[in-house]
Amino acid sequence: MVSKLQQTKATCGYTHSPVLPVCGTCAHFRSEMQPVAWMAQDIATKGEVSVYGVGVFKRVEDLPDNLRKETGLRCGLLGFAVKKMGACKTSWVPRP
Numbered sequence: 001m002v003s004k005l006q007q008t009k010a011t012c013g014y015t016h017s018p019v020l021p022v023c024g025t026c027a028h029f030r031s032e033m034q035p036v037a038w039m040a041q042d043i044a045t046k047g048e049v050s051v052y053g054v055g056v057f058k059r060v061e062d063l064p065d066n067l068r069k070e071t072g073l074r075c076g077l078l079g080f081a082v083k084k085m086g087a088c089k090t091s092w093v094p095r096p
């Protein structure tokens with residue numbers, strides 16, 4: 001049996017995790033993940049970087065995202081710098 005509150009939630013389309021129409025969820029959003037500087041330097045000079053409790057990495061591409069910082073945030077369609085929580089009124093397209 002569906003309660004009245006559950007029915008109301010279903011009717012209004014309530015969701016705990018909405019996809020907000022901001023740059024960070026837009027298909028046109030572009031950015032690069034850069035390693036923390038000392039990690040990139042270690043890989044370049046020592047051939048690997050050892051991160052305590054995480055592992056040893058020989059290539060920048062292998063570093064997990066939480067050990068990299070996101071840079072170069074921009075709109076791939078309109079060509080200007082954006083913030084993830086920024087938005088425009090005309091061109092937002094949800095990521096596939």
Ligand code: SF4
Pocket residue numbers: 021022023026027028029074075076077078082086087088089091092093
């Ligand atoms: S400016 Fe508009 S089109 Fe560009 S990434 Fe942001 S929401 Fe998407």
